[in-house]
Amino acid sequence: MRGNVFAVTVELVVLTVRDGRLQVLLVRREMAPHAGELALPGGFVRPQEDLLETAARELAEGTGLALPGHHLEQLGSYAAPDRDPRGRVLGVGHLALVPAGSLDTTPVGGHWSPVEETGPLAFDHAVILTDGVERARAKLEYTTLAASFCPEPMTVTQLRRVYEAVWGVEIDPRNFNRKVTSTPGFLLPTEERTSSGRGRPAQLFKRGPATVLHPPMLREPPAQ
Amino acid sequence: MRGNVFAVTVELVVLTVRDGRLQVLLVRREMAPHAGELALPGGFVRPQEDLLETAARELAEGTGLALPGHHLEQLGSYAAPDRDPRGRVLGVGHLALVPAGSLDTTPVGGHWSPVEETGPLAFDHAVILTDGVERARAKLEYTTLAASFCPEPMTVTQLRRVYEAVWGVEIDPRNFNRKVTSTPGFLLPTEERTSSGRGRPAQLFKRGPATVLHPPMLREPPAQ
DNA sequence: CTAATAGTGTCTCTTAGACAGTATGGC
DNA sequence: GCCATACTGTCTAAGAGACACTATTAG
Structure with a gap:
């Protein structure tokens, strides 16, 4: 087959409303690259998974929340050639909305952060977050x-x-x-x-x- | 790097209005798989290209139209495990809108078809086409x-x-x-x-x- | 009682929809 | 003249925004 070869990941923008503010679920990376930095939860797509299946699995692993019952949709793909130092990695951003109170315990390995107060994020995750927040804001309208x-x-x-x-x-x-x-x-x-x-x-x-x-x-x- | 390995293609939903009807640009595939069938124009992402660059290049190759001056946006990605018999191929659908009359000559290797009269298409291109048409219809509203x-x-x-x-x-x-x-x-x-x-x-x-x-x-x- | 939150009613202004009517060209 | 297309005006109904007012609880 012609063409370049990519790894494919799914990134999650998990939003909720806590304390009257829109907040996003962030995790701290344990492995290189960008070890120790904050990032969106996500992971690689497995051999027999479709994108939404990967996103649902990552959501369950990161928050304990299971579909159906929670909104989950694809945002779009990000594939700038230099976005990952390991090589060409295409990331498919997804947007998940969870009700306030459904995650009273701090989610495993992650924490909530108001979307306006997130510092710099690993990779291009700040762009994905911005797109996810704007998608959510727009969808409330119609x-x-x-x-x-x-x-x-x-x-x-x-x-x-x-x-x-x-x-x-x-x-x-x-x-x-x-x-x-x-x-x-x-x-x-x-x-x-x-x-x-x-x-x-x-x-x-x-x-x-x-x-x-x-x-x-x-x-x-x-x-x- | 962990994870599965994908080829990545860009598929184009090129829409125009001709004869008072919404029409889409289709090409007939010359190579396997699905040789001889109708499909959306598109192709593989090259090593140093971003997705929008690939889409713009394919649009220019297929229609002779150059950016800027034409609307081009990403629709979303399609990655069902069995969507391509050659292996795992992730397709990134894009939507392009071109003015009526800017393609008076039949585009190279392609032809216009009213969106309601396209027969079956190769791969999952019928789904991508449906999503592109719905995106265009929705965007006219706001x-x-x-x-x-x-x-x-x-x-x-x-x-x-x-x-x-x-x-x-x-x-x-x-x-x-x-x-x-x-x-x-x-x-x-x-x-x-x-x-x-x-x-x-x-x-x-x-x-x-x-x-x-x-x-x-x-x-x-x-x-x- | 007061404070606090929930819910209803009323008025005005903007805008969409449904028309009638006028303006300006080709023939 | 006639016809076709472009453009303006007017009325009505629906909905958004800006309020005043009533209802039901805790203390």
Whole structure:
């Protein structure tokens, strides 16, 4: 067969919302190259694996979270000739969204870091992280993906906190409530309500079958 | 280095609008595997090339079109273990949009086919084609990418025909005109007008600097 | 009672969609 | 004149943003 020969890895951008901020799962590399530096979790694709299988396996190994039940999608591939000193390595970035609270214990060998406070990362992982964060921000606009950041069941306020954390903006609670509850299939009401908490108990919802938002929820102010 | 070894190819979904229909550039394979079958243009990534460089080179070889001036973006990677009988080959799909009329001569070794009328394609190229078409359809909603399908300068009607062909819908010319001319930076008016044609001459526009549409142009009817 | 959070209602402004009507060319 | 295409104007309905207000809990 003609052509150059590559090793292929999968890199994971695992995002969650903790303490009101968008955070990413990072690991410290134990082996060369870039030993001791922070990096995205990931690893080599095995002989009989498809890309999504590798990503799901790495997610399970790194966080203990299993599919289905968590959002996982491919971001894109990165193959600059000099991105890995060992030779030509093509990295396929993936985006995973996990609900807050599903990883109360610190994940094995990794830790959470606010996406705006990650220092330099190994390889080109900073670029992959930027692309993953932007993908997540964009998808909140026109899909119901924000619910993937929330445990089930959830309150409308929890969902709104996700939008505020991911976009870094404040959203009017009343207009937000009207928007999400009037979008068919976004949130399915249950009969239950929150029990703890200081104020009036909130109604609990489950994720609905809708995947796209029509019309979308736009984040940018009417740009001048 | 651990891990499996891959060959890496770039596959191109080159789209244009001809005769009021969305069409894709296909080539007939000369060599095994899948000799004689229709396929997307593409080829192996060379030792010192990045993915976008390979895609630009293949686009130039297959169509004679050179970057910059044409839209080219990565779609995603396809790496099912059995997608190529020669062994493990990872294919990176790319989407290219070329203006109608920039390829009046039939491209070397290829031909245009309406996207709804392509028969079976070699490898998993039908999947890549579907993903590319859906990406193009989605991007028309919230970007100014439709202008990449038009030669410069263009009329508002030409731009509307692009939306109608890509989405397969009819759009009210008057509302469309109001929408695109009131979006800052989408179309830049010129002093020129069309000379040939049967009716009133139309004003000619150039592509503006805007890349995103705020608010977007939604394609789906208020779904019930 | 007060504080805190949840949820509803109302008004305005913008914009999409559905039309009618006018303008300017070729023939 | 006629026809074709380009372009403008007007009305209506839907949704976003900006508020005031009510509801239900803990203390």
